[in-house]
Amino acid sequence: MTVVDATGADSPLSLREGEQTLTGWGRTAPSAGIVRRVRTVDDIRAAISDAGPRGILARGLGRSYGDAAQSGGASILDLSAMNRIELDPATGTAHVGAGASLDSVMRALVPHGWFVPVTPGTRMVTVGGAIAADVHGKNHHRDGTFGSHVETMTLVDGRGEVHVVDRESSPEAFWATVGGMGLTGIVTQATFDLIPITSSRISVDTERTSSLDDVMDRMITGDDAYRYSVAWVDSVHPSGRGVLTRGDHASADQLAGKAAQAPLEFEPKVLATAPPIPTNGLVNPLTMRAFNEAWFRKAPKQRTGELQTIAEFFHPLDIVQDWNRVYGPSGFLQYQFAVPDSAGELVGRALAALRGVGALSALTVLKRFGAANPGPLSFPQPGWTLAVDVPAGVDGLGVVLDQLDDEVLAAGGRLYLAKDSRMSPAMMAATYPRLSEWQRHRDALDPQGVFTSDLARRLSL
Numbered sequence: 001m002t003v004v005d006a007t008g009a010d011s012p013l014s015l016r017e018g019e020q021t022l023t024g025w026g027r028t029a030p031s032a033g034i035v036r037r038v039r040t041v042d043d044i045r046a047a048i049s050d051a052g053p054r055g056i057l058a059r060g061l062g063r064s065y066g067d068a069a070q071s072g073g074a075s076i077l078d079l080s081a082m083n084r085i086e087l088d089p090a091t092g093t094a095h096v097g098a099g100a101s102l103d104s105v106m107r108a109l110v111p112h113g114w115f116v117p118v119t120p121g122t123r124m125v126t127v128g129g130a131i132a133a134d135v136h137g138k139n140h141h142r143d144g145t146f147g148s149h150v151e152t153m154t155l156v157d158g159r160g161e162v163h164v165v166d167r168e169s170s171p172e173a174f175w176a177t178v179g180g181m182g183l184t185g186i187v188t189q190a191t192f193d194l195i196p197i198t199s200s201r202i203s204v205d206t207e208r209t210s211s212l213d214d215v216m217d218r219m220i221t222g223d224d225a226y227r228y229s230v231a232w233v234d235s236v237h238p239s240g241r242g243v244l245t246r247g248d249h250a251s252a253d254q255l256a257g258k259a260a261q262a263p264l265e266f267e268p269k270v271l272a273t274a275p276p277i278p279t280n281g282l283v284n285p286l287t288m289r290a291f292n293e294a295w296f297r298k299a300p301k302q303r304t305g306e307l308q309t310i311a312e313f314f315h316p317l318d319i320v321q322d323w324n325r326v327y328g329p330s331g332f333l334q335y336q337f338a339v340p341d342s343a344g345e346l347v348g349r350a351l352a353a354l355r356g357v358g359a360l361s362a363l364t365v366l367k368r369f370g371a372a373n374p375g376p377l378s379f380p381q382p383g384w385t386l387a388v389d390v391p392a393g394v395d396g397l398g399v400v401l402d403q404l405d406d407e408v409l410a411a412g413g414r415l416y417l418a419k420d421s422r423m424s425p426a427m428m429a430a431t432y433p434r435l436s437e438w439q440r441h442r443d444a445l446d447p448q449g450v451f452t453s454d455l456a457r458r459l460s461l
């Protein structure tokens with residue numbers, strides 16, 4: 001193993017000891033817990049034995065949109081100091097502290113020619129958060145979720161006992177923890193496999209699409225030829241036109257000029273910061289229309305082989321720090337569902353229903369999902385996933401989302417727990433039919449119910 005980053009330095013994004021936690025990424029309702037920084041397994045054990053009636057919860061970088069990383073009145077464990085990163089180039093694996101962010105993993109490993117197996121649309125998530133939500137990326141149709149690439153992880157259970165879990169010797173604990181939203185224990189470290197790369201650039205093909213049917217047809221017929229694929233959909237235009245971007249890691253010999261001299265350079269920058277004072281003025285129907293129109297027009301009609309940086313292709317939102325503030329004090333929510341191919345028309349119906357109440361989204365993302373993994377609470381299933389960010393204060397939004405929940409349920413689909421802030425316990429139980437199986441495994445690991453969250457209470461998990 002090569003230790004590539006062992007600073008143990010606290011993340012600049014982490015909370016201070018004793019500070020009250022922030023609200024969810026998109027949510028408005030505050031829920032305060034007290035942050036307790038842990039640096040060792042013994043610190044975690046001490047937190048477990050001191051746990052009060054509201055229990056404890058691990059928190060990563062708080063990028064879950066709803067209440068998954070919040071627990072009012074609880075002790076919130078910040079693992080940002082547990083961030084050691086080791087690389088084993090012989091096996092192509094990384095051994096990483098659960099508090100390390102994917103940003104720091106990429107900064108440490110990309111220059112050595114390795115990329116993370118799965119990255120969500122932001123690098124500002126921790127390894128612990130990526131496992132607990134079993135995050136997916138633009139390569140789900142090809143590579144599955146993050147949890148599918150974890151070989152082993154270390155878990156401190158509700159009794160303070162330490163387990164090294166893997167899918168062969170402890171499949172129940174492993175798969176209950178992957179997608180288990182922090183409720184089976186505290187993950188302290190994980191070993192996961194990596195993608196070998198010879199450059200830090202992505203070779204990207206971009207196509208403007210004329211309608212939702214057009215983009216969906218192209219994804220069904222063409223996605224298998226690409227490792228990464230994602231479509232942005234114009235939420236304002238009734239046609240559902242959009243921009244499809246697909247790509248794969250470029251090899252070093254595809255690079256020219258300055259990029260060719262440092263093919264594995266990875267130094268993403270934050271180029272702008274959203275205003276520190278929440279403002280109502282930035283997001284309204286007019287700006288949403290203008291944004292969607294401009295985003296569509298800015299994309300080339302068709303371009304192949306454009307070389308983009310990792311940050312440009314995977315994490316465009318990370319370029320604007322605190323972008324979530326642009327929604328102002330009313331906040332926003334994300335609605336993300338997965339449905340089988342047989343219910344693909346629900347994508348268009350959902351967009352039309354949201355448009356009907358003026359719930360316009362700037363970030364409307366459509367992806368194909370491949371096979372599900374054995375995790376009882378893992379979100380992806382084969383078919384489609386649509387994610388929309390909508391301002392929370394729109395009149396009639398709640399009614400539309402409740403109706404969409406019914407349609408998602410009827411279609412055999414489900415909502416993503418890392419994004420959800422509003423579904424009912426009945427919807428949860430009906431759409432995650434293996435919930436009771438997961439609860440059995442969770443109870444075996446945490447018989448006293450030490451680990452809990454606002455999400456767990458809201459959904460009766």
Ligand SMILES: Cc1cc2nc3c(=O)[nH]c(=O)nc-3n(C[C@H](O)[C@H](O)[C@H](O)COP(=O)(O)OP(=O)(O)OC[C@H]3O[C@@H](n4cnc5c(N)ncnc54)[C@H](O)[C@@H]3O)c2cc1C
Nearest residue numbers: 060061062063064120121126128129132135136181182187
């Ligand atoms: C801009 C943006 C884009 C996104 N794009 C995607 C995407 O493309 N795909 C996707 O899947 N998700 C996406 N997400 C959601 C995000 O990946 C998940 O919510 C992820 O879990 C956040 O990680 P975090 O470290 O911030 O965890 P938090 O939000 O802090 O916590 C999430 C859950 O993980 C648990 N947890 C955290 N650390 C540990 C630990 N050490 N042990 C046990 N449990 C732990 C928490 O208790 C909580 O239940 C996106 C979010 C944002 C803000």
